[in-house]
Amino acid sequence: xxxxxxxxxxxxxxxxxxxxxxxxxxxxxxxxxxxxxxxxxxxxxxxxxxxxxxxxxxxxxxxxxxxxxxxxxxxxxxxxxxxxxxxxxxxxxxxxxxxxx
Numbered sequence: 001x002x003x004x005x006x007x008x009x010x011x012x013x014x015x016x017x018x019x020x021x022x023x024x025x026x027x028x029x030x031x032x033x034x035x036x037x038x039x040x041x042x043x044x045x046x047x048x049x050x051x052x053x054x055x056x057x058x059x060x061x062x063x064x065x066x067x068x069x070x071x072x073x074x075x076x077x078x079x080x081x082x083x084x085x086x087x088x089x090x091x092x093x094x095x096x097x098x099x100x101x
Contacts, residue, residue: 006051009034018042024051025063033064033078036090036098039071044094055084065090065100073098 006024013033014023018041023034034050042048050065057063059082066078073079073090079100081088090098 006049006053016048020048022049022051024049024053025057026053028052028054028056028061028063031060031062031064033066035066036068036071036073038068039092039096039098040094042092042094044092046092048090048092048098049087050081050090051087052081052083052085057081057084057086067098071096071098074100 006022007020009023009025010027011029015035016023016037018037050063052063062080062082064078064080065073065088067073089101092098
């Protein structure tokens with residue numbers, strides 16, 4: 001399995017698994033959420049990507065990323081994308097915090 005080939009998502013909410021590295025929405029007609037795995041299940045510095053390959057991500061069709069449990073994403077429980085073809089890259093601190101670029 002190529003870790004840089006995205007797991008295709010077609011207009012569904014998704015619970016990310018620790019083995020996931022890259023998930024991408026190929027179709028998007030409604031807002032969707034990717035629930036991140038517990039951050040401690042990832043090694044320090046490991047990356048996880050969420051992308052909109054459909055180009056349909058807009059202010060009324062956002063893609064949300066939600067942290068698990070007490071984890072945070074840059075100090076917040078969730079972040080979102082609201083622009084077509086956008087990609088978020090998350091970096092693990094190996095404990096309980098995701099940073100995002």
